[in-house]
Amino acid sequence: MTDTLTPVLSASWGDERAWKLGNYERTGGYTALRSALQMAPEEVVGLVKDSGLRGRGGAGFPTGMKWSFVPKDNPNPTYLVVNADESEPGTCKDMPLMMATPHTLVEGVIISAYAIKASYAFIYVRGEVLHVVRRLQQAVREAYSAGYIGSNVLGSGYDLEVVVHAGAGAYICGEETALLDSLEGRRGQPRLRPPFPAVAGLYASPTVINNVESIASVPSIVANGADWFASMGTERSKGMTLYSLSGHVANPGQLEAPLGITLRQLLDLTGGMRAGHQLKFWTPGGSSTPILTPEHIDLPLDYEGMAAAGSMLGTKALQCFDETTSVVRSTLRWVEFYKHESCGKCTPCREGSWWLVQILMRLEAGQGVEGDIEKILDLCDNIGGRSFCALADGAVACVTSAIKHFREEFEAGMHTPAWELLPYERSTVFIRSEQPAGGVR
Amino acid sequence: MSGTNGHLADHSGHHFTTHFVESGGVDFDGDQTTALTETHLEEMRQIAARYPQPRSALLPMLHLVQSVEGRVSPAGIEACADVLGISAAEVSGVATFYTMYKRKPVGRHHVGVCTTALCAILGGDEVLATLQRHLGVGNDETTEDGAITLEHIECNAACDYAPVMMVNWEFFDQVTPESAVEVVDALREGREVVASRGARISSWREAERVLAGFPDNRADHGPTAGERSLLGLRIAREHGWAAPSPQVAEEVEPEVAGPAASEAEAVGDGQPDSSRRGAAERSTAEADAGTSTDSEHARGTTPGPEAKTSGAQASGEDQETT
Numbered sequence: 001m002t003d004t005l006t007p008v009l010s011a012s013w014g015d016e017r018a019w020k021l022g023n024y025e026r027t028g029g030y031t032a033l034r035s036a037l038q039m040a041p042e043e044v045v046g047l048v049k050d051s052g053l054r055g056r057g058g059a060g061f062p063t064g065m066k067w068s069f070v071p072k073d074n075p076n077p078t079y080l081v082v083n084a085d086e087s088e089p090g091t092c093k094d095m096p097l098m099m100a101t102p103h104t105l106v107e108g109v110i111i112s113a114y115a116i117k118a119s120y121a122f123i124y125v126r127g128e129v130l131h132v133v134r135r136l137q138q139a140v141r142e143a144y145s146a147g148y149i150g151s152n153v154l155g156s157g158y159d160l161e162v163v164v165h166a167g168a169g170a171y172i173c174g175e176e177t178a179l180l181d182s183l184e185g186r187r188g189q190p191r192l193r194p195p196f197p198a199v200a201g202l203y204a205s206p207t208v209i210n211n212v213e214s215i216a217s218v219p220s221i222v223a224n225g226a227d228w229f230a231s232m233g234t235e236r237s238k239g240m241t242l243y244s245l246s247g248h249v250a251n252p253g254q255l256e257a258p259l260g261i262t263l264r265q266l267l268d269l270t271g272g273m274r275a276g277h278q279l280k281f282w283t284p285g286g287s288s289t290p291i292l293t294p295e296h297i298d299l300p301l302d303y304e305g306m307a308a309a310g311s312m313l314g315t316k317a318l319q320c321f322d323e324t325t326s327v328v329r330s331t332l333r334w335v336e337f338y339k340h341e342s343c344g345k346c347t348p349c350r351e352g353s354w355w356l357v358q359i360l361m362r363l364e365a366g367q368g369v370e371g372d373i374e375k376i377l378d379l380c381d382n383i384g385g386r387s388f389c390a391l392a393d394g395a396v397a398c399v400t401s402a403i404k405h406f407r408e409e410f411e412a413g414m415h416t417p418a419w420e421l422l423p424y425e426r427s428t429v430f431i432r433s434e435q436p437a438g439g440v441r
Numbered sequence: 442m443s444g445t446n447g448h449l450a451d452h453s454g455h456h457f458t459t460h461f462v463e464s465g466g467v468d469f470d471g472d473q474t475t476a477l478t479e480t481h482l483e484e485m486r487q488i489a490a491r492y493p494q495p496r497s498a499l500l501p502m503l504h505l506v507q508s509v510e511g512r513v514s515p516a517g518i519e520a521c522a523d524v525l526g527i528s529a530a531e532v533s534g535v536a537t538f539y540t541m542y543k544r545k546p547v548g549r550h551h552v553g554v555c556t557t558a559l560c561a562i563l564g565g566d567e568v569l570a571t572l573q574r575h576l577g578v579g580n581d582e583t584t585e586d587g588a589i590t591l592e593h594i595e596c597n598a599a600c601d602y603a604p605v606m607m608v609n610w611e612f613f614d615q616v617t618p619e620s621a622v623e624v625v626d627a628l629r630e631g632r633e634v635v636a637s638r639g640a641r642i643s644s645w646r647e648a649e650r651v652l653a654g655f656p657d658n659r660a661d662h663g664p665t666a667g668e669r670s671l672l673g674l675r676i677a678r679e680h681g682w683a684a685p686s687p688q689v690a691e692e693v694e695p696e697v698a699g700p701a702a703s704e705a706e707a708v709g710d711g712q713p714d715s716s717r718r719g720a721a722e723r724s725t726a727e728a729d730a731g732t733s734t735d736s737e738h739a740r741g742t743t744p745g746p747e748a749k750t751s752g753a754q755a756s757g758e759d760q761e762t763t
Contacts, residue, residue: 003682007674011684013666014674020661077493089557089596096670099638120493127504127541128553128597130610130648131639131663137651138660163491166652168500169540171595185499185525187538203494224687231685240684245672246600247559253601253672269676287558319559319600333558337595343538428564429603430617 002232006240007256008220013100019135021142024103030148032219036111037156044115048218050226052238057083057211058285058314060303067116067208069198076205080118082109084125084212085167085174088286089337090317093242094212096254098132102139108215110148111222113160116208120161124179127166136164171341175389176209189345190389213242234260237302241316248274248322260300263318277322281405285314287334288394290401324426326418327406331399332360338395346387352379353395363413373403373410467518467533468544475516476509485524488654495525499535503542505653508646511546548583550628551645553594553607565604569593571618572625588629601669609648611636614667638667
């Protein structure tokens with residue numbers, strides 16, 4: 001039986017200057033790389049396959065299997081791309097990881113690139129996180145200087161270039177094919193699949209795209225073994241992972257636990273909801289995963305558990321809202337997000353998200369008209385599954401799940417403004433005594 | 442662009458409102474002067490050289506343009522097109538797609554308040570409204586003194602610190618209307634302002650230069666992590682919880698772990714190493730660690746360096762023996 005919390009990726013986040021190469025090496029950093037370089041690339045792929053690691057960016061696709069899809073006979077170079085475009089509302093796990101221990105990711109990049117025989121790797125990080133970009137750039141520079149990146153890595157004969165690439169503000173670039181277009185210097189719009197990136201990705205060459213947390217998990221798997229990793233988690237959802245607790249909870253933050261922990265366990269550990277309030281609804285993995293209610297808090301937070309509840313594990317971004325929150329308001333804000341972030345390529349998503357906002361705005365203002373809810377559901381039916389990528393599916397998931405669980409609040413939007421039904425100032429969390437570090441000097 | 446729509450409306454007899462009120466192209470009619478020099482063009486060529494195909498450099502190059510011009514200027518568009526050998530229209534198409542690229546001049550500092558659902562509900566709406574009143578600007582507008590451009594932004598991946606404000610894309614965590622006003626006042630007066638998890642604030646243009654890939658030597662500013670990022674780590678320490686040791690996971694005999702353990706001690710700096718031991722022995726390790734400092738204790742109860750070193754050894758052994 002493993003412990004309730006199992007910090008691996010976050011183990012040294014509390015250490016002084018953990019982002020520096022020397023400190024990372026002192027805590028065993030880059031020993032996994034040395035081990036990996038003693039293995040054949042195929043063995044590393046096999047190890048990651050055996051570990052059961054599944055993508056931590058939302059979809060949960062087995063990482064090792066993704067790697068094994070890279071064709072052996074393709075004459076083009078193979079590329080590794082790390083998706084560090086963390087933008088899914090509620091998701092905030094990759095940023096602290098890259099800020100605190102960027103070398104964990106860099107070591108993962110080198111091992112993973114070696115495994116798929118890539119000689120170029122890119123870390124595509126969203127541009128709106130300056131300090132994370134600084135720490136990544138510095139970590140890559142340090143790794144070059146130490147001979148972990150560059151030509152003839154640690155004398156192994158393996159050559160690798162790593163580029164930190166800052167995006168410019170577009171949620172859609174978290175979608176892997178849109179990310180590739182963006183990395184090619186174009187508007188970030190998704191591509192039709194097939195061909196999948198493993199066959200024709202960056203520059204139409206074989207490309208593996210993985211989330212930050214997935215790649216950062218690789219060094220620990222190489223160091224400790226596939227069985228060690230698989231000893232954590234549930235039958236089909238293996239390993240430890242970062243859960244991000246946010247919203248009206250007493251103590252928001254990051255918790256690293258084996259897959260399959262429940263929201264109740266996490267809330268019990270951290271002091272529950274803020275004092276005097278109860279959980280009303282929550283997301284298991286960002287705003288694109290259908291919302292759930294208190295009746296779901298004992299379900300395992302793994303890929304299967306959330307799918308069985310009609311939702312998705314997603315990015316494990318547990319946004320918890322209490323009884324003061326207007327579901328109509330939160331839904332409107334999420335849909336406004338999707339409307340803003342729709343790349344415009346597919347008509348159902350581009351136009352549909354705009355119309356959803358119009359109807360939700362009048363419901364929020366208490367000026368809804370008869371048939372609005374049916375109209376919304378009809379729109380959702382014509383948006384979800386009818387676009388190139390999953391942005392459209394995410395845009396409607398938060399709407400249909402909200403109506404499913406809280407239809408009466410949308411009905412109230414026919415006559416009562418949401419801010420009268422549930423006054424907005426009661427939802428704020430301004431705690432004047434709790435001042436974070438930094439600020440004006 | 443909105444002028445064109447208005448023109449159409451006059452003739453069609455229908456009232457037409459664009460869905461994209463904040464959209465529009467690059468301002469080719471406005472200020473055509475440029476601060477771009479040959480040095481900047483050389484830097485653009487350096488950026489292009491980082492990539493197997495030069496066009497991949499376009500996003501960082503546009504960040505560089507903003508760092509020099511304070512916006513994506515017509516001259517900047519032309520420069521990118523020239524360096525990459527693509528058309529100005531292709532560059533414009535990219536520049537108008539991404540939210541971080543600004544077609545109007547940005548102030549000395551860019552202040553973004555997150556108003557995506559969670560931050561908005563926890564207080565971001567109130568923070569934004571307060572700043573708009575205080576600064577006398579609407580969304581995406583700049584104060585008259587040119588100090589602050591205020592914008593509401595989408596989720597910035599710091600939800601556990603909500604409500605979140607960004608200054609030149611640096612994190613300001615758990616802001617209140619009062620603390621936000623204090624920050625923008627200090628910025629306007631040129632006083633020193635430090636991010637919650639980040640560096641001393643420079644300027645939006647300097648931030649854009651870093652995003653183009655030219656360091657400002659501030660990576661070592663700020664903490665390793667914010668307090669809230671350490672929530673799970675703190676609780677794990679209190680309970681003495683850790684990831685399993687590799688040996689336990691693989692049910693390896695203690696003798697096998699022997700050589701790995703001795704190497705780990707050579708590598709480590711003497712802290713107790715419970716990660717090598719089984720879960721059942723962990724309480725003993727806790728007792729061993731009793732006199733150590735907090736950070737040593739932490740390292741002893743988490744699968745740090747030793748776990749990695751010994752794990753690699755153990756799995757190697759395992760493969761040989763099975």
